[in-house]
Amino acid sequence: xxxxxxxxxxxxxxxxxxxxxxxxxxxxxxxxxxxxxxxxxxxxxxxxxxxxxxxxxxxxxxxxxxxxxxxxxxxxxxxxxxxxxxxxxxxxxxxxxxxxxxxxxxxxxxxxxxxxxxxxxxxxxxxxxxxxxxxxxxxxxxxxxxxxxxxxxxxxxxxxxxxxxxxxxxxxxxxxxxxxxxxxxxxxxxxxxxxxxxxxxxxxxxxxxxxxxxxxxxxxxxxxxxxxxxxxxxxxxxxxxxxxxxxxxxxxxxxxxxxxxxxxxxxxxxxxxxxxxxxxxxxxxxxxxxxxxxxxxxxxxxxxxxxxxxxxxxxxxxxxxxxxxxxxxxxxxxxxxxxxxxxxxxxxxxxxxxxxxxxxxxxxxxxxxxxxxxxxxxxxxxxxxxxxxxxxxxxxxxxxxxxxxxxxxxxxxxxxxxxxxxxxxxxxxxxxxxxxxxxxxxxxxxxxxxxxxxxxxxxxxxxxxxxxxxxxxxxxxxxxxxxxxxxxxxxxxxxxxxxxxxxxxxxxxxxxxxxxxxxxxxxxxxxxxxxxxxxxxxxx
Numbered sequence: 001x002x003x004x005x006x007x008x009x010x011x012x013x014x015x016x017x018x019x020x021x022x023x024x025x026x027x028x029x030x031x032x033x034x035x036x037x038x039x040x041x042x043x044x045x046x047x048x049x050x051x052x053x054x055x056x057x058x059x060x061x062x063x064x065x066x067x068x069x070x071x072x073x074x075x076x077x078x079x080x081x082x083x084x085x086x087x088x089x090x091x092x093x094x095x096x097x098x099x100x101x102x103x104x105x106x107x108x109x110x111x112x113x114x115x116x117x118x119x120x121x122x123x124x125x126x127x128x129x130x131x132x133x134x135x136x137x138x139x140x141x142x143x144x145x146x147x148x149x150x151x152x153x154x155x156x157x158x159x160x161x162x163x164x165x166x167x168x169x170x171x172x173x174x175x176x177x178x179x180x181x182x183x184x185x186x187x188x189x190x191x192x193x194x195x196x197x198x199x200x201x202x203x204x205x206x207x208x209x210x211x212x213x214x215x216x217x218x219x220x221x222x223x224x225x226x227x228x229x230x231x232x233x234x235x236x237x238x239x240x241x242x243x244x245x246x247x248x249x250x251x252x253x254x255x256x257x258x259x260x261x262x263x264x265x266x267x268x269x270x271x272x273x274x275x276x277x278x279x280x281x282x283x284x285x286x287x288x289x290x291x292x293x294x295x296x297x298x299x300x301x302x303x304x305x306x307x308x309x310x311x312x313x314x315x316x317x318x319x320x321x322x323x324x325x326x327x328x329x330x331x332x333x334x335x336x337x338x339x340x341x342x343x344x345x346x347x348x349x350x351x352x353x354x355x356x357x358x359x360x361x362x363x364x365x366x367x368x369x370x371x372x373x374x375x376x377x378x379x380x381x382x383x384x385x386x387x388x389x390x391x392x393x394x395x396x397x398x399x400x401x402x403x404x405x406x407x408x409x410x411x412x413x414x415x416x417x418x419x420x421x422x423x424x425x426x427x428x429x430x431x432x433x434x435x436x437x438x439x440x441x442x443x444x445x446x447x448x449x450x451x452x453x454x455x456x457x458x459x460x461x462x463x464x465x466x467x468x469x470x471x472x473x474x475x476x477x478x479x480x481x482x483x484x485x486x487x488x489x490x491x492x493x494x495x496x497x498x499x500x501x502x503x504x505x506x507x508x509x510x511x512x513x514x515x516x517x518x519x520x521x522x523x524x525x526x527x528x529x530x531x532x533x534x535x536x537x538x539x540x
Contacts, residue, residue: 023053030062033081041081043070044203051206101231102244109213109244109253118210118258121189121540123147123172130175131166135159136183140197143179147172152190154198154208173538180537188258188539200537205257209539214254214261218272227252230271234264243268259536276369276420277517284361284377284412287506295350296498299482307339361412369420369519378411381437384445408448410435418513426513427458432468434507461515470507476500 030045043066050059124147132142136159140151143165149172160183167178180186186200188210198204218227224247231243238260244253252268254261331340367373386404413433418426431454438447451470459465481496492498 023049023056023059026052027059027062034066038081039066040070040073042066044081047203048206051209054211101228102242103247104244104253106215106244106246106249106251106253109215109255112213112255117212118539119189119191121149121195122192123149125171127169127171128175129168129170133162133164135161135163136185136197139163139165139179139183143175144195147175148193150194152194152196154196154204157185157197157199173540176538176540186537186539205259209257209259211256212258212261214256214265215251216265217250218252218268226272230268233271234267238264238267240264258539262536276515276519277366278369278418278420278426279364279366279514279516280373280416280418281362281364281512281514282375282414283510284359284363285506285508285510286357286359287504288355288357288359289504290353290355290501292353292499292501293351294353294497294499295493296348296481296496297494298347298349298497299485299495366516367416367418369418371417373416373418375414375416376409376411378409378413378435380407381410382406383408383448408435410437410448412509414509416511420515420519425458426461426515427456428511428513429456430454430467432509434468434470457511459513461513464510464512467509467511468507469509470505472503472505474501474503476502 026045026049030042030049033045034042043063046059046063046066050056050063053059126146128143128146130143132139134142136157137151137153140153144151163182165179165182167175170178176187180200184200185197186205186209187195187197190196196208198208227245231245234240235243240254240256240260242255243264244255245251246253252265254264256264331338361377363375363377365373365375382405384403385406411434413435415431417429419428420426432452434451436449438449440447453468457465457467476499478499479492479496480499481492485492485495
């Protein structure tokens with residue numbers, strides 16, 4: 001009869017709006033379990049919802065109302081329940097609908113009054129030896145007394161008599177680790193000299209374990225995408241409430257039960273910190289040489305023919321400007337038919353020029369495994385995209401639009417993405433781009449000559465590798481002389497003006513990766529024990 005009254009009273013209770021999505025889902029499942037007559041299941045789900053959202057009084061009221069009936073049904077073996085699957089399902093649903101990382105400041109999260117750090121327990125540093133027998137309460141009181149710590153017991157703690165506890169020369173933490181294992185309890189401090197003791201079960205953990213705000217710096221979390229992926233994995237596996245990230249101070253914030261928050265910190269550090277780190281050294285060599293020859297004889301190929309018949313009749317002033325280009329005249333004819341053929345002196349010359357230049361660029365960058373390293377060796381050159389070339393002579397004060405300029409990267413542009421493989425092998429995805437000004441122009445805008453290389457290079461750590469090479473040779477030859485004579489073999493080398501130019505350009509790009517921090521091996525990856533059976537019992 002009493003069971004029916006409890007069920008009817010709880011069915012009529014409406015749930016408050018919850019701030020925790022997981023708590024609301026668990027309360028909804030508890031309501032459905034109660035409708036189907038599963039009182040123990042409803043009690044456990046309401047207890048988990050109350051632990052996750054302590055500010056909602058309806059969860060606590062429903063849990064307390066079902067407490068007596070659920071315990072009676074459990075002792076009589078009438079009903080049992082396992083709600084771990086429901087909790088995991090609610091956590092996964094929350095992880096799929098809410099962002100894995102909340103971007104906020106540490107100050108905003110610290111304003112939550114329900115999240116307080118655990119008090120710092122101050123036990124005596126003396127060593128104790130014990131060999132006693134009794135129930136849980138008497139054992140804790142006897143063991144805690146020499147360390148100056150008092151015990152506060154859960155009112156619902158069931159006492160088991162005739163438990164023996166023996167240990168020699170143990171400090172406080174060692175004694176508590178052993179005693180909690182013997183009595184199947186867990187403890188946490190409530191003041192500098194008091195600890196709370198309760199049965200180590202999943203229900204009591206959810207109900208009594210302190211909710212804390214755990215903050216820790218994570219400066220190596222350089223990539224926000226990696227942080228989100230790691231936080232999402234930790235939330236799904238551990239069922240965390242929420243994870244925050246303060247991007248200004250690069251601090252991770254975890255808000256959950258004490259044990260899960262500590263494990264989540266270790267998991268995030270294991271996922272984000274042990275990535276390999278490499279130092280990539282790049283050397284860029286260029287060897288340029290220019291050899292030119294200029295030799296032969298400069299023989300006149302153009303002759304000036306002037307009519308000199310009027311020099312004696314006042315025509316000297318008229319002919320004087322045209323006569324200045326010739327130093328000597330070969331005349332023929334006479335009188336009014338006198339003509340002059342202008343000739344100049346021939347020159348014999350021989351000139352040799354040899355220019356050589358060598359450039360070496362050496363750069364080093366440190367990058368994490370899988371991240372992109374960018375190199376740029378060169379300059380930024382302004383390229384006009386639009387130009388105003390009009391001119392209004394009648395109104396020169398009219399506004400002239402400014403040209404639009406873009407800065408183009410010239411030289412070597414290199415992108416390297418290294419990946420550390422087993423046994424010191426390193427594979428690198430390489431994108432190399434070599435850009436220079438071209439020889440042609442289009443409407444006063446110079447063209448850009450571009451050479452590109454994409455590929456993957458595999459090498460050993462600490463070894464040099466030739467990434468790319470370019471060898472260019474330009475040979476040009478010109479001859480200027482008198483028609484006919486300049487085509488005679490042998491004679492043209494002496495009686496013509498000859499120019500030969502040879503330009504050689506050699507470019508070599510070499511790279512050397514060095515591992516500065518090794519990745520964490522899968523064989524030594526950290527392992528964590530979760531749950532009341534094998535998890536952490538002493539929360540200090």
